[in-house]
Amino acid sequence: MTQCPAARIGDTLDDIDTPALVVDLDALESNIEHMAAFTAANGIRLRPHAKTHKCSAVARLQIAAGAVGICCQKVSEAEAMANAGITDILVSNEVVGSRKLERLAALSKRVTVAVCADNAENVDAIDAAAAEYDTTLTVLVEVDVGGGRCGVRPGEEARDLALHIAAAPNLRFGGIQAYHGPAQHVRDHAERGQKIAAATEALRASLDLLTAEGLECDIIGGAGTGSYVFETSSGLWNELQVGSYVFMDHDYALNFGETGGPVDTFRHSLTIRTTVMSAPTPTMVATDAGLKAYTTDCGLPALVNLPEGKVFKAADEHTMISFETPEARPAMGAVLSLIPGHCDPTVNLHDWIVGVRNGRVECLWPVDARGAVF
Amino acid sequence: MTQCPAARIGDTLDDIDTPALVVDLDALESNIEHMAAFTAANGIRLRPHAKTHKCSAVARLQIAAGAVGICCQKVSEAEAMANAGITDILVSNEVVGSRKLERLAALSKRVTVAVCADNAENVDAIDAAAAEYDTTLTVLVEVDVGGGRCGVRPGEEARDLALHIAAAPNLRFGGIQAYHGPAQHVRDHAERGQKIAAATEALRASLDLLTAEGLECDIIGGAGTGSYVFETSSGLWNELQVGSYVFMDHDYALNFGETGGPVDTFRHSLTIRTTVMSAPTPTMVATDAGLKAYTTDCGLPALVNLPEGKVFKAADEHTMISFETPEARPAMGAVLSLIPGHCDPTVNLHDWIVGVRNGRVECLWPVDARGAVF
Numbered sequence: 001m002t003q004c005p006a007a008r009i010g011d012t013l014d015d016i017d018t019p020a021l022v023v024d025l026d027a028l029e030s031n032i033e034h035m036a037a038f039t040a041a042n043g044i045r046l047r048p049h050a051k052t053h054k055c056s057a058v059a060r061l062q063i064a065a066g067a068v069g070i071c072c073q074k075v076s077e078a079e080a081m082a083n084a085g086i087t088d089i090l091v092s093n094e095v096v097g098s099r100k101l102e103r104l105a106a107l108s109k110r111v112t113v114a115v116c117a118d119n120a121e122n123v124d125a126i127d128a129a130a131a132e133y134d135t136t137l138t139v140l141v142e143v144d145v146g147g148g149r150c151g152v153r154p155g156e157e158a159r160d161l162a163l164h165i166a167a168a169p170n171l172r173f174g175g176i177q178a179y180h181g182p183a184q185h186v187r188d189h190a191e192r193g194q195k196i197a198a199a200t201e202a203l204r205a206s207l208d209l210l211t212a213e214g215l216e217c218d219i220i221g222g223a224g225t226g227s228y229v230f231e232t233s234s235g236l237w238n239e240l241q242v243g244s245y246v247f248m249d250h251d252y253a254l255n256f257g258e259t260g261g262p263v264d265t266f267r268h269s270l271t272i273r274t275t276v277m278s279a280p281t282p283t284m285v286a287t288d289a290g291l292k293a294y295t296t297d298c299g300l301p302a303l304v305n306l307p308e309g310k311v312f313k314a315a316d317e318h319t320m321i322s323f324e325t326p327e328a329r330p331a332m333g334a335v336l337s338l339i340p341g342h343c344d345p346t347v348n349l350h351d352w353i354v355g356v357r358n359g360r361v362e363c364l365w366p367v368d369a370r371g372a373v374f
Numbered sequence: 375m376t377q378c379p380a381a382r383i384g385d386t387l388d389d390i391d392t393p394a395l396v397v398d399l400d401a402l403e404s405n406i407e408h409m410a411a412f413t414a415a416n417g418i419r420l421r422p423h424a425k426t427h428k429c430s431a432v433a434r435l436q437i438a439a440g441a442v443g444i445c446c447q448k449v450s451e452a453e454a455m456a457n458a459g460i461t462d463i464l465v466s467n468e469v470v471g472s473r474k475l476e477r478l479a480a481l482s483k484r485v486t487v488a489v490c491a492d493n494a495e496n497v498d499a500i501d502a503a504a505a506e507y508d509t510t511l512t513v514l515v516e517v518d519v520g521g522g523r524c525g526v527r528p529g530e531e532a533r534d535l536a537l538h539i540a541a542a543p544n545l546r547f548g549g550i551q552a553y554h555g556p557a558q559h560v561r562d563h564a565e566r567g568q569k570i571a572a573a574t575e576a577l578r579a580s581l582d583l584l585t586a587e588g589l590e591c592d593i594i595g596g597a598g599t600g601s602y603v604f605e606t607s608s609g610l611w612n613e614l615q616v617g618s619y620v621f622m623d624h625d626y627a628l629n630f631g632e633t634g635g636p637v638d639t640f641r642h643s644l645t646i647r648t649t650v651m652s653a654p655t656p657t658m659v660a661t662d663a664g665l666k667a668y669t670t671d672c673g674l675p676a677l678v679n680l681p682e683g684k685v686f687k688a689a690d691e692h693t694m695i696s697f698e699t700p701e702a703r704p705a706m707g708a709v710l711s712l713i714p715g716h717c718d719p720t721v722n723l724h725d726w727i728v729g730v731r732n733g734r735v736e737c738l739w740p741v742d743a744r745g746a747v748f
Contacts, residue, residue: 001376001725001744073691096651150652277470278524291719297670317447345665351375370375
């Protein structure tokens with residue numbers, strides 16, 4: 001079910017078949033270098049999230065720039081990255097079910113791997129899988145610092161689960177996972193800061209109880225592209241798990257930009273190239289990319305360099321775009337570029353990333369972990 | 375980038391790894407048989423749309439039940455179906471660009487294929503590709519009968535493009551494509567009928583002009599799961615291109631049901647199985663399927679057989695579900711089933727369909743055309 005690439009290395013932009021997932025390599029490298037420089041300057045480790053790109057080639061660039069490893073959300077995603085040569089992976093998510101835990105235990109015999117937990121019975125199941133595979137698994141306690149998704153409550157619940165992990169014969173307590181998802185998409189920079197200030201207090205309360213028990217945290221992880229400056233300045237987190245900064249989607253572009261904020265710092269490197277396949281009215285076109293080429297869970301995609309055009313509908317295989325005047329409407333066969341509303345699930349639709357620079361296709365990268373939902 | 379199947383043939387439901395795309399074979403066969411019986415009883419041809427399932431195994435069941443062939447939306451989708459043995463394919467969409475047209479021309483030398491057009495220059499490009507590949511391509515005129523997407527205007531524009539096709543040396547005029555997309559999702563049965571009544575008049579006006587020119591239509595195609603009873607009763611359409619009826623998604627379930635309407639006629643055969651991976655509060659769970667296992671462009675998925683539960687958020691890898699009481703909340707590790715809001719883009723996320731009957735995995739079907747966006 002893997003499709004052929006949309007282009008060949010050396011092709012001009014016009015040679016790229018559409019719809020295609022295209023990455024501007026200069027913009028991508030600039031984003032990777034900026035985040036690496038920020039973390040180096042602030043003395044905090046960088047462990048970018050591979051759930052965004054699902055691509056080992058991008059992960060290797062991030063590690064070459066100084067990242068200590070990567071995060072994954074699924075065991076199958078971690079397996080795909082390990083198969084491609086990535087050797088240090090944190091599964092920043094709970095893993096439930098004996099089949100998945102056995103695969104995680106087997107993976108731990110090949111690469112450095114850690115996993116999160118928020119439930120004592122699940123910790124016991126992880127311990128049993130580690131015993132069966134004669135390995136030791138590193139487990140972090142996920143604490144709900146305000147995100148309202150997974151995680152134990154800060155404080156005593158976090159301490160008690162950490163002690164439960166530390167007492168398990170085949171497990172190693174690895175630290176705390178403290179990620180605040182909703183804060184990433186708060187539009188106002190200062191408001192995002194307030195959310196992370198509250199998360200910081202919740203994390204501090206938990207860390208104090210761990211210290212009282214003599215439990216040390218190798219990893220205190222969290223943060224996203226929308227909030228990483230705040231976790232960094234708190235002085236509590238020691239690893240940033242930012243993902244979207246490599247591509248930047250339209251939703252992040254709607255976050256207000258201030259110095260250190262994502263919008264004025266990172267460039268849009270990811271676009272969907274799409275061809276005008278119908279011009280049914282003088283001020284409307286249909287293009288050949290739709291809901292199978294990008295997702296709309298964070299809104300419709302944005303048009304690149306066409307201020308007079310407005311995407312008004314996404315159908316399964318069509319994007320409908322209106323223009324203020326007939327003069328502004330592109331011709332049949334014209335190729336447009338769209339910035340997806342949400343990069344992570346959009347990348348997961350494609351088998352290949354087409355890397356371009358100076359108007360030429362420079363590389364074709366497999367999306368190694370596309371569809372890795374297990 | 376193709377993932378392993380989530381199960382093995384003979385597995386029990388509990389053996390299926392999650393998240394998994396699961397089809398109830400009894401419900402699927404019932405849906406296929408009902409639509410086949412309806413079209414046979416009404417003397418209208420059935421050409422189901424493969425954009426919904428992208429699966430040659432489902433297409434073969436539809437053809438075995440009496441369908442004359444299938445529809446596809448993309449050349450690459452048609453190639454995948456032809457590679458799997460489907461021999462009569464209508465690309466019910468415009469195809470723009472020499473690379474795609476050359477592949478369409480090559481495909482026409484292997485199987486019976488037709489394509490739609492709504493632009494004279496595009497017709498000339500199709501003719502040129504047919505000439506280069508020493509073949510004859512069948513081209514239908516797409517008419518906008520109210521959908522507001524692609525298509526020429528009814529009447530003279532439709533006639534003129536049909537004459538242009540008929541005059542092209544390497545093309546054969548194949549008929550009219552008259553599909554009304556928005557009508558499918560109008561909630562009220564009678565209102566859907568009014569939309570198709572207007573579409574019927576637009577189609578009739580076009581057909582009258584074609585008749586006056588002596589142009590015969592082999593295919594007069596259109597209709598969807600929400601409206602097919604109306605196109606059929608009009609007496610004008612001769613092929614139904616219904617797709618969603620095989621699976622039925624939650625959005626179609628919101629259409630009011632009357633006799634002959636989709637809801638009371640077809641069963642939900644497609645679900646996403648997902649495991650409870652976190653229970654952060656007494657009345658909330660997180661499961662292991664998210665935006666990479668289903669799409670939300672038609673709303674959040676619906677829970678099967680859990681009236682007390684409510685899906686309230688879909689994240690990239692999590693579904694958040696709330697329950698009225700702690701007693702109603704499933705335990706860690708429990709497996710739930712979700713009915714996707716929109717089946718077409720959801721199926722496109724998965725490499726395999728797990729077919730189940732009587733509590734066992736009976737078959738594993740590759741989603742042959744997953745990711746076929748070219």
